Amino acid sequence: MSAPHDAIVIGGGIGGLVAAAYLRQTGASVVLLEADEALGGACRKAAVLHALDPRVVKELALTRRGLKFAQRDMALVALRQDGRHLVLGRDPHEAARAIAAHSPADAAAYKHYHSEVFARARAMRPWWWDDALAPEHVPAKLKAMSAHAYLAGHFETEALKSALAFDASQPLAPGSALALVWRAAQEMCGLQGACAMPDGGGATLAAALIAAAKEMGAEFRTKARVKALILDGNRAAGVALDSGETVFAPVVLSSLSRRATLVDLAPSASAGFAETHRLMRETPAEKETFVTLILNAAPVLGGTQLAQAARFVIAEGEPMLEAVAAESASHGQHMLWVRAKGAPALDAVIAQLERFTPLLRGRIVASESVTRDVARSQLLTPARERIATPIEGLFLCGGEAEPVEALSGRAGRLAAALATAYTARRKKP
Amino acid sequence: MTSIRATPFHGRAAASNVLNLWQPRAGWTLAERYDDANEEALAARLTCAMADITWRSRVVIEGARAQEFLARLVTRDPAALEPGAAFKALWLSDHGGVRGAGLLARHGRETFHLVSAASDLDWIARGAALFDVRVREVLDEEGMLAVVGPYAAKVLETAGFDPALEPFAFRKLFWRGLDVTLSRFGEHGGYEITTKADDAPLVWDRIAKAGRACALKPAGLAAMDILDLEAGVPRPVRDYTPASGGFDAAPTPFELGLESLIDESHAIFNGRATCLAAPRTKTRVGIELDGDAPMPHAPLTLSGSQVGRTLHSLYSPALRRAIALAIVDKAAAAPGTMLTCGGMSARVVALPFLSVPDPIPA
Secondary structure: OOOOOOEEEEOOOHHHHHHHHHHHHOOOOEEEEOOOOOOOHHHHOOOOEOOOOHHHHHHOOOOOOOOOEEEOOOOEEEOOOOOOOEEEOOOHHHHHHHHHOOOHHHHHHHHHHHHHHHHHHHHHHHHHHOOOOOOOOOOHHHHHOOHHHHHHHHOOOHHHHHHHHOOOOOOOOOOOHHHHHHHHHOEEOOEEOOOEEEOOOHHHHHHHHHHHHHHHOOEEEOOOOEEEEEEEOOEEEEEEEOOOOEEEOOEEEEOOOHHHHHHHHOOOOOOOHHHHHHHHHOOOOEEEEEEEEEEOOOOOOOOOOOOOOOEEEEOOOOOOEEEEEEEOOOOOOEEEEEEEEOOOOHHHHHHHHHOOOOOOHHHEEEEEEEEEEEOOOOOOOOHHHHHEOOOEOEEEOOHHHOOOOOOOOHHHHHHHHHHHHHHHHHHOO | OOOOEEOOOHHHHHHHOOOOOEEEEOOEEEEOOOOOHHHHHHHHHHOOEEEEOOOOEEEEEEOOOHHHHHHHHEOOOHHHOOOOEEEEEEEEOOOOOEEEEEEEEEOOOOEEEEEEOOOOHHHHHHHHHOOOOEEEEEOOOEEEEEEEOOOHHHHHHHOOOOOOOOOOEEEEEEEOOEEEEEEOOOOOOOEEEEEEHHHHHHHHHHHHHHOHHHOOEEOOHHHHHHHHHHOOOOOEOOOEOOOOOOOOOOOOOOOOOOHHHOOOOOOOOOOHHHHHHOOOOEEEEEEEEOOOOOOOOOEEEEOOEEEEEEEEEEEEOOOOEEEEEEEEEHHHOOOOOEEEEOOEEEEEEOOOOOOOOOOOOO
């Protein structure tokens, strides 16, 4: 048994690291338990960021700690087999010109779509970020509509619809239209709805977050898989590790899913009988696969006439994927980061990429492929409900605490604030 | 499909049921009254009555983690129960709505029985599945006979029992060649004999014979309902609609006046947080109506504004007036408050309407 801490954070992904850093800022002693050998989680695999909370960047001084951006506003390039690639950048007029090659009607509709989504995004922002009340002007229609149907209402070209639908994680699911609005509500590098690439990919962000939490004094323990939550009545009291060791703290923040936390780790039925059964009935989450390729020559996606500092989306055929290229830090090597939907084999991903960058296979020096579960979107769940649990002192700070799973740090920041408020309440006589 | 089954006492009940009046309850067919319901209810107060209560839901919960499961399920801690003891408790939905009320009896280290007026087997079984605990409902294999009234102990003694038993205790006995369980679970100061189905007619005959000197009568459902109401006990379905969804927040234990069945220091029962945080503006009271006409589920008003409503209402032969259970605002709950119900005056009284009559020493 180790000395009691003020808080335990389960999982060393962005949510856990941000939560640990913020808890340290309030003076709490924090121990972060990571099952893996390395910290950083999904952060280390991703190439682009589209939702990093600017407050987290500022308050944790991430820029000072090494977070630099190689690209601040990457255009979306939808690659098409017929060569009529769609380049959708920040300027809606320029994008409209690219769309006009497919359909003049869609080109006109794009400007309207763009301003509508951005306006809705501004209205919805406090709901997702600041624990605010539901905005009354979210049309009921939008709450139930799928992204696919929403886009079909605006556009006729399949190329454009599928390119834009890629960013809604499940474009056919009811309510996923709001995911497009959510996406536009994000702010990267001061730009609404932008996509940015850190210098060195997500690993740079992971390193900056680890540095922030470490410098603030959070304790890290890797290869420490949590086996069970320890409760005192209905209150969090600590965790038991796979090694048999126990760690005690009155506050536990979990980056795992709600189901994994409440059904697999907590004592039987401690979430409530009905809630436990509801969680057990949930359909398995979607998967996504991160593929990292190290190449000995720069890949040219979609031909030399396209600017290569862009986010390439292949929404035609299977698997659907997003690819970003960058020069590697080591001389003469190039990186290609791919995020594919589902759990395709490495070969399938490479085959899909080779349709637009021939002879890719021969240039691969090293490759890595990791498949992970994507948390279910909860765009209509208030922030507090995503983070709080039926167990006192237990909070979620991972992907499932976000409206849409993303490398944002917001859930960690808010979970730390709720945990601090809980501690203050508990200490009051 | 609703199946109506006969209880193990049915043959004997049919022989006594001179009016041939039957009523279905919880899937069983039972005598509504054998002769006159008011006479039967008075017998239970003044002399002695026996009643077939096999219709009560009896769920057996057993397994290594049965106690752990029940600590989550019910509003009191079963760790406090010794084998051979029982307590009354509630079980709540996730958001604190009352799903059921009953009596939890510990038969062994890993075996418990939950006796209640309305079955909630689905909920209990789904919860038990999370703990690998076995759950089954006792149906045709057992009968349950209640013996109530001031002479109940005397009748049992005449029949060959030792009636010295604390309330909420039970004992397994070998009684003149029969395996039975004698318990004191009821609200009416009586006893219950649980018997194997095959022995049920014999138990009926022996009690009827032993009770002859005390003018023991069989009491039907109608008489037992009168006793229940006089004891002020709210019954699911009859008085309130229990929470049926897993996340229902109503009815709360406080508005039903069942807070005495909640141990607030028991930290882990299902629905605890929401239940304890719910507003406590209403409570359960008794209403004595002016006249003989029952007023079930009627609004209660105080100087023109509604302050509550009645639940079940009946004519009480012992009080010689109609009475009702009611849920009223706390401001109008003081005994003696005069309310209006359906144009007639209604007086708030403390519960129970009538306390259990003192037993006549055996």
